[in-house]
Amino acid sequence: MSRSVSGGSARPFYGDFGWAYDQVVATPEGSWVAEACAALDSVGIGLGAKLLDAGCGTGRYAAAFHARGYDVDLVDGSPELLSQAVERLPGADAQVADLRELNLGRRYDGIVCRGVLNDLIRDEDRQAVLDNFAAHVRTGGAVVLDVRDQDGSERRYRDNFRLEKVIDTPRGTLTFRADGRFEHGLLYIHEQHELRAASGPPRLAVYDFTMRPWTHAELDERVRLAGFQVQRIADLNDRGSDDRLLCLAILSDVPG
Ligand SMILES: C[S@@+](CC[C@H](N)C(=O)[O-])C[C@H]1O[C@@H](n2cnc3c(N)ncnc32)[C@H](O)[C@@H]1O
Incomplete structure (x- = not known):
């Protein structure tokens, strides 16, 4: 696990008290994994595909994707959280990295990203992360994003x-x-x-x-600006809450 790039774990939740994250956030799966798998499947990305869990945290969801048959790599800005993800998925490639400066040197069949993009406040950071996702997905690959909905x-x-x-x-x-x-x-x-x-x-x-939660319009615009084709943006009714959006987008062409 590389620790060469610093991520943002100044927040004790992700840093000094990161060891307690799973006990504080005691809700393991919800509908995210099932909905993300269905979304990937709908664009032909099936079991065995190579996924990157971007902002994987302690890896609970990455482990669930792995259990369903995907081959999952891990990246997160917090060494404290990522080390727990590595314990869950010891065989996975794992990197500490800031998604705003992501440069893993490879492209994935899909990137899944849950509960991360709300942490980015500045417009340029929000766009930079989506641009970086486009640089890490193969032609025909997809991103499945979960964000907090502003309304x-x-x-x-x-x-x-x-x-x-x-x-x-x-x-x-x-x-x-x-x-x-x-x-x-x-x-x-x-x-x-x-x-x-x-x-x-x-x-x-x-x-x-x-x-900073996302509006449907901002998500649509930024994902397109990054070069993806938006397939759908829909409410993700996770654990009965109505404040999350799921976005599925594909990369039809890797820029030459
Ligand atoms: C709310 S947690 C969600 C973790 C995991 N996806 C989940 O749903 O359990 C947000 C995660 O995003 C990571 N994160 C936030 N901003 C980041 C950035 N700029 N680069 C890398 N990771 C970041 C945090 O370290 C944290 O692990």
Whole structure:
């Protein structure tokens, strides 16, 4: 696993407390893997195809794609999360890389990318990642993207929201809190991890950050601008929520 390129794990959720990610986000599969597989299949990318899970995190979904018969490579900006993905899929090629500067030197049958593109705030970063995806897909290959939908996010989060979880972990009792609000197309989130071990002082990490959900129109425009043909953008009704979009797009021509 290369660690030569830095990614963004300043957020404790992806960094210092990345070891607890799977316990804090305790929802393994939902409908994402089934819907992404159906989407890939609909454009002729079947089992055995070579996929890149871009922003794979701890690799739970990558492992599910692998279990269904795909050959999955891993890339993520967080070494802490990627190392857990590597434990799940020890045979996979795994790289720590910033998707804004992705240069793996190979093309895939498909790229799957779930819950990642909302972390990119600036227009140029959003476009750069999609451009890089186009540079890593073969002719006839596809991307399947899951993003937060702006309208759905507004409906879900327009009243200030608060989440609190208290979890027993091997390292002690972890209290995770997230407070947020949706304003002018952005989700502003204040996140706190507090770990109390049997001995020693509690460890506290506090972090403020912003997420930017996507409109249907922006997703359509940027994916096309990157050189893909959009096949469909649809609501992904994952675990009953209505704030996610799934985009399937194919690359009909690799630019010469
Ligand atoms: C919400 S997590 C989702 C992880 C995984 N796809 C899942 O659904 O469980 C977002 C992931 O995107 C990664 N990420 C965000 N921005 C990135 C970037 N610019 N380059 C590489 N990885 C990035 C984070 O490190 C994190 O693993």
